Amino acid sequence: MTDLSTNTTVTASQPGEAQFGDYFALLKPRVMTLVVFTALVGLLAAPTPVHPFIGFCAILFIAVGGGASGALNMWWDADIDAVMKRTARRPIPAGRVQPQEALAFGLALSVFSCVFLGLATNWLAGGLLAFTIFFYVVIYTMWLKRSTPQNIVIGGAAGAFPPMIGWAAATGSVSVEAVLMFCLTFMWTPPHFWALALFMRSDYDDAGVPMLTVTHGRRATRVHILVYTVLLAALAIGTGFTAIGGPVYLAVALVLNALFLKGAWEIFRRDEADSEADNFKTEKRFFKLSLLYLFAHFGAILAEAGLAQFGLGGWA
Numbered sequence: 438m439t440d441l442s443t444n445t446t447v448t449a450s451q452p453g454e455a456q457f458g459d460y461f462a463l464l465k466p467r468v469m470t471l472v473v474f475t476a477l478v479g480l481l482a483a484p485t486p487v488h489p490f491i492g493f494c495a496i497l498f499i500a501v502g503g504g505a506s507g508a509l510n511m512w513w514d515a516d517i518d519a520v521m522k523r524t525a526r527r528p529i530p531a532g533r534v535q536p537q538e539a540l541a542f543g544l545a546l547s548v549f550s551c552v553f554l555g556l557a558t559n560w561l562a563g564g565l566l567a568f569t570i571f572f573y574v575v576i577y578t579m580w581l582k583r584s585t586p587q588n589i590v591i592g593g594a595a596g597a598f599p600p601m602i603g604w605a606a607a608t609g610s611v612s613v614e615a616v617l618m619f620c621l622t623f624m625w626t627p628p629h630f631w632a633l634a635l636f637m638r639s640d641y642d643d644a645g646v647p648m649l650t651v652t653h654g655r656r657a658t659r660v661h662i663l664v665y666t667v668l669l670a671a672l673a674i675g676t677g678f679t680a681i682g683g684p685v686y687l688a689v690a691l692v693l694n695a696l697f698l699k700g701a702w703e704i705f706r707r708d709e710a711d712s713e714a715d716n717f718k719t720e721k722r723f724f725k726l727s728l729l730y731l732f733a734h735f736g737a738i739l740a741e742a743g744l745a746q747f748g749l750g751g752w753a
């Protein structure tokens with residue numbers, strides 16, 4: 438998989454001359470689309486109605502905060518990114534943005550987004566956003582990513598906070614529904630990432646990043662994907678019977694989890710020769726399915742919340 442978020446800009450400028458597109462690429466915009474969508478669902482599924490303008494500002498600040506964390510991640514990881522084929526053309530390793538410029542940009546946007554989210558909504562939401570940025574940049578990027586193959590299992594918590602931030606922005610609190618959305622994203626992250634790591638192992642190998650594929654090999658990673666997918670399916674289907682679930686959600690969850698389990702089983706059954714013979718087609722398909730999986734689950738949570746406005750959502 439190529440790093441499409443930066444490919445959009447590589448033709449725009451040459452080493453040394455940063456353009457708007459390079460700063461935009463620092464925000465990891467493609468990855469952040471799903472982050473922002475889950476935050477939006479957290480905000481809209483909350484029982485407290487939010488004024489549309491405040492809701493818009495909240496999502497904008499969460500998006501900016503997420504992007505800022507991406508810029509800080511790229512600042513710290515510039516050495517790794519320079520080695521990996523997928524990331525070598527990012528603005529810093531390509532020499533179009535200086536590391537200190539990315540650092541200043543990321544820090545400024547982090548402070549801006551947390552303060553303005555706090556002012557626009559409440560300080561629980563602003564504080565959660567600050568904690569999420571800290572978790573992704575310091576705990577995941579600076580510490581875990583280079584030190585343990587469990588990096589993305591623990592570090593994945595950072596990506597699970599956005600729906601909780603959205604919920605907190607609307608309600609000023611964190612309740613069981615927000616925790617459920619957190620858990621869903623948290624359990625989803627390992628299969629999402631390890632599928633990609635299976636067909637990008639050499640990148641991580643070259644850069645010396647201790648991803649599971651590098652430290653324990655592809656066989657162990659296939660087993661991990663299957664185990665996490667089974668746990669995720671139990672959680673995702675069980676969520677159908679909670680306050681954020683309902684018949685629509687359950688139907689979506691049943692279909693997608695059946696497909697996801699099938700994909701994980703296929704990956705588990707394959708060996709190196711199978712994967713190399715078809716250039717990791719099954720693993721690539723599973724990675725794409727992972728994106729649809731999370732999008733559809735959160736879309737279904739949103740649909741249930743929308744139906745509830747007409748007295749139709751949930752099991753009541």
Ligand code: HEM
Pocket residue numbers: 438439440441442467468469470471472475577588589592593595596597622626629630633728731
């Ligand atoms: C520690 C946790 C995670 C890791 C290590 C990870 C890693 C990656 C990597 C390496 C890519 C491909 C390259 C790229 O486009 O930059 C990717 C793609 C993607 N990730 Fe994740 N991810 C994580 C969590 C998440 C979360 C929480 C979300 C959203 C809720 C997410 C959404 C996406 C999306 C939408 C793409 C596709 C981007 C595209 O179309 O180019 N990821 N992820």
Ligand SMILES: CC(C)=CCC/C(C)=C/CC/C(C)=C/COP(=O)(O)OP(=O)(O)O
Pocket residue numbers: 465468472499500502503504506510514524566569570573578582595596599
């Ligand atoms: C609101 C807020 C602050 C949200 C943050 C959301 C978040 C932590 C998303 C993580 C997604 C991601 C790009 C992980 C890849 O990191 P990587 O460094 O391993 O991947 P790379 O090799 O592509 O840089």
